[in-house]
Amino acid sequence: MSAAERYLNMSAGELRLELEAFYADYAAALDEERFEDWPGFFVADCTYKIIPRENFERGLPLATWFSESRNNLHDRVVAIRKTMVYAPRYVRRMVTGIRILGWEGDALQVRANYLALETLTDELTRVFNTGQYRDRIVVEGGRLKFREKLCVFDSLLVPNSLIFPL
């Protein structure tokens, strides 16, 4: 049985546990600022967008962050490490309410709520960004990976800058 078939034949309970672990690993990589590991959660031909809810609901295509390939995710990581100027910060992501909508072809459609908390040097921790993940997940090399990940955020006013991925 191939890895993909193994996932296809999983019970809903088993699949949920797999997904919970997957999202926990994803959030941990970012929370721990292992940004170099982040593109590895995606297939090469992926889409990753952070998009204000007002644009998403009106069908406006503009995203705050628009990546169309894993290579572009690598470019973002290089920018975070080498070119961008920003204040030191911690960002912690809470992923809850994971819902499996079902398989669409070879992709699992998943929704989840996320909450990103930001801590700056001289300030108290604050809610930085919150919204919904709208994801398509496939199996590649025996592992779950994002083919598409949309972070549709409710908090329309971004507090200053959005530097790290969500």
Next chain:
Amino acid sequence: MGERPTAQWPEGGVSRIPYWAYSDPGVYAREQERIFGGRSWSYVALEAEIPNAGDYKRTFIGDKPVVVVRDAEGGLNVVENRCAHRGVQFCQKHLGNAGGEFMCPYHQWTYDLKGNLIGVPFRRGVKQQGGMPPDFDPANHGLSKLKVEARHGVVFASFAKDVEPLESFMGETMLALFDRIFDGRKLEVLGYSRQLIPANWKLMFENIKDPYHASLLHVFLVSFGLFRADQPSKVVMDSTGRHGALVSWKGEQQKTTDTADMKSLKDDFKLNDPTMLQPVREFPEYTVVMTTLWPNLIIQQQSNTLAMRQLVTRGPTSFELAWTFFGYETDDDEMRLRRLRQANLMGPSGFVSADDSEIMKFSQEGVQPYPEAAGVMEMGGRDWQDEPHMVTEAAIRSFYDYYRKVMDL
């Protein structure tokens, strides 16, 4: 309100900017009154956002809420977002369609799309009791209306009844740059981006009027040759100094002794996915034009990414930067995609713009605790005039020259 501050502008004219100007509540109140409430045209909307009768956009001039609405005859109206009865901010959505009227939810006073009061419940009382006095005339209680002018799809409004016409307000130089982007073609809104930046609003104008920083702070721009001190460029202003534009175009670029000053230049930085930066020549002559229009607008043309950046003040130490990205109705899918890709340079996550919002916060954190100190704006001289290069802070000086006149500081 808006009293003249007791602190004096430092010696040195506009080559010194006092740090109290970035945080003093009195200065802020005076700015609201004299700048945003004064004889100026503030950007409020693109016509493409409100194409149909009843379409409205809720926005702000300075910190005052207003609504831009298209009436049944196709006319544009801008009214204060404040019920004439008890001051309720009746419109609460960024964009929508009002149908034929606005109704305040509190006591259901109703206004037509031009802001005229057309309904007051129980005006004649109930069972001969109460009601408005017999001489209450709805004609005297409409929404407060602003002056409105639109040019090639861009809508401006003013609180001042005696403001000069929009064309002369912009002046010849800015008008030509404006018409270069807004040439009469219908616009297509691509989407919005909003940031709350913890800094005084003037720091945003300073940032965009300052080409000096762009070739130093923005490693990304520099590394990809998108904006460098050694490329042909100019800084232009209108005759009053209140508006300005940074203009640059593509030229020969190589590492020279001048670029050696740019410590941030990283020749070895290559994109893994180059599709983000594949601009096409779209407009005559210039590849980058950043226009700053007094008192609340930045018009961005960075290659193929176009945006209005509207400044909404939120007190002396914070402002909202509201971005409206757009293209043209005639854009094909490829051009639209190109604009969306290049938009990655801009906004709160922009490869370039995120540097600016971070730096503005650093600036506020440095100037606010030291109101007695002053900034030094001497790059390129101590006065201002158009310059055929970008090693100058002239457009910042010109801005403050006009600012001081309006503010009587």
